[in-house]
Amino acid sequence: MDLLEDLNEPQREAVLHETGPLLVLSGAGSGKTRVITRRIAHLIRKGTEPWRILAMTFTNKAAREMKERVAQLQGEGATERPFVSTFHSASAVFLRRHAEAVGLSKAFVIYDDDDQLRLVKRIANKLGIEANPRDLLSRIDAEKNGGRLPDQMVLNGNDPRAQVVQSVYRDYQRSLRAADAVDFGDLLLLLVDLLTNDAELRVRYQRRYQHVMVDEFQDTNPVQYKLLKLLAPPGSNLAVVGDDDQSIYRWRGAEVDNILGFPRDYEGAKVVKLEQNYRSDQNILEAAYAVISKNRRRLDKKLWSARPKGELLQLLLHRDERAEAQEVARRINGLRNEGITDYANTAVFYRTNAQSRALEEGLRLARVPYTLVSGRSFYDRAEIRDASSYLRLMVNPKSDADLTRVINTPARGIGDTTVEKITEHAGAIGRSLYEVIEWPERVQGLNSGAVKRLLGFRELVERLVKFGKDAATATEAAKFMLEQTRLVSALKEEGTDEAIGRAENLVELISATQEFDKVRAETPPPSPNDELGTPPPPLQQFLEQISLVGEADGEVPEGRVSLMTLHAAKGLEFDAVFMTGMEEELFPSRRATGVEATEEDMAEERRLCYVGFTRARRRLFVSLCQQRMLYGEIKVCRPSRFISEVPQELFEFPHDMPVAPRPMKPRSYGYRADDGPQVDRTYDQSTEFSSDPTGSRVRHSTFGDGTIEKIGGQGPNAKVTVRFDSVGVKSVIARWLTPL
DNA sequence: ATTCTACGGCTTTTT
């Protein structure tokens, strides 16, 4: 096919750009994936060998889609494929090849955040550090994202806390190496360190990958950018594609400055702007632009659309989150009944996961089929994690995090005190737990029973390791493991519904390995000129896949409304979008409105709003509540500032909206259905009792009028004792009362 | 060693 077919001018420019650095600023819905894939295909057509092309993405989904589309463009006959991968998977492949050079074996395992936290806890405990392990870990991660090993930490001034972090970080890295393990950050960091110090190797990679491409460049953190600079230094062919307005992962170390500074780092870079949006009606883009343009530091660009103006945005105001859910469900059915769109092309977005519950409830009651689009549930389940730990021990029994996880699962009488003793001993002699329990009698203070049980466990792991060594498939290994560990049978014996469900999940794991083995059998072996060498053994590959890829995230169930956080929404599009919980302190988040918040915090919330708006093709609903249950307390809400940033004329206010019944202190609301989208009115931010209300006259919908006698507790959820005129003294929830 | 209970704390979470 003609690779330039149906491309606009700037898109063509980007596709045809062959050598030298390239920055593609691609607005939402401007066809960026199309540009990247066509460019790859174009380079191949012009004679670049596919294996000389490296394309990096952030998500597995993006990598998979890109692979598929490139393969399609390459056609059936092609035997060579470009290396399209996530940053982390690609790094894992490279790092495994040079594992010994960074103090690892080829069989190293990859720890996830849960393993990380457990390790930090253990170390903080050992070092007698009081600090919150979560905080310590996030500081360590921040160092890793910044590309700094413990010795490279910047200890400016005399922040004693930084010194504590450094010592924990040091110990943490030592423990990882002793366990022959890496965390996600290490995959990049260790590779960067290696390539920085080994010039010969660096040049080898630079020569091999003549073209490097990066998707969602605005989300790169400093280590990732460092890696890119090592693989494709200034002067080479690095093409990055991104949109600074869609940078929403700053809190995870992403650096918008990478995209802003790219033309400076890569002198002579060609800059192409993709500003034509093919997705949304104009009114939606107008609204999105109104919000995003309030950000100060952004690259100048404005999306435009040849599409019609379309419908106005609908502003939906509700009494509380239950009313919101009910109304959203009603509207979704309305869209469907009017033939505007179907369930599958409708999405409901929210800022925090906690909001999903009420929405789910509302959709269920209205019989709207929905699917919760969320992370990696299957492999997060405790029983699956246990099984994975056993599998990892088969490959690498020195992995202490895995060993401690399952040493008493299923229960075999090895308790916390025993584990503590062997851990201490292991630390003292600098060995892994697996090595220590080979001779448990050498550990001080263990009774003979404990020694015996430890030996029994050690023998179990030995059997697993022995079998794992030459297991030809992941399935074979997993089946042996389940049988030997009795994970399934122990759950079945337990007999509770929950245990049986868990046992079934473990059987599902076998389906996962079978699927993996099947795909693996169908994948052709790497071509001989591939210096990346032979792939790791099947079990190891499977483990790498579950830690880096997670669920074989395939089939989004058909015909269902999608519910997700705004973060999860990036990269998707729907005919109709509901932005729920558009309230100050919720969205924008309290963390961005508080006194400690910076301008950048708010800018990121605004980008998140922009991402949400621009997901909508035809209909955009902006929904908010007057009050909402938050952390178990009823809070009065004010409309999000983002609502008032959208020009009023872009909103349509529904007149068939049920008028909210007056909650407590009705005088303070001042926000009624017929006020329209005029949102900047006065709001009383609190339902707290402003003064001592004892003796006040109140009205209750069932009990009638009465006098408050006593306040039982704090906050609006508090119970109040009221002497009612007709029914006597009763204790009622304060929020059901109306002051008279 | 396991199970119960009280208490605090709390956005987002590509890999």
Next chain:
DNA sequence: GCCGTAGAAT
């Protein structure tokens, strides 16, 4: 309001 942790009770 819910969940995870820490401490006590069985």
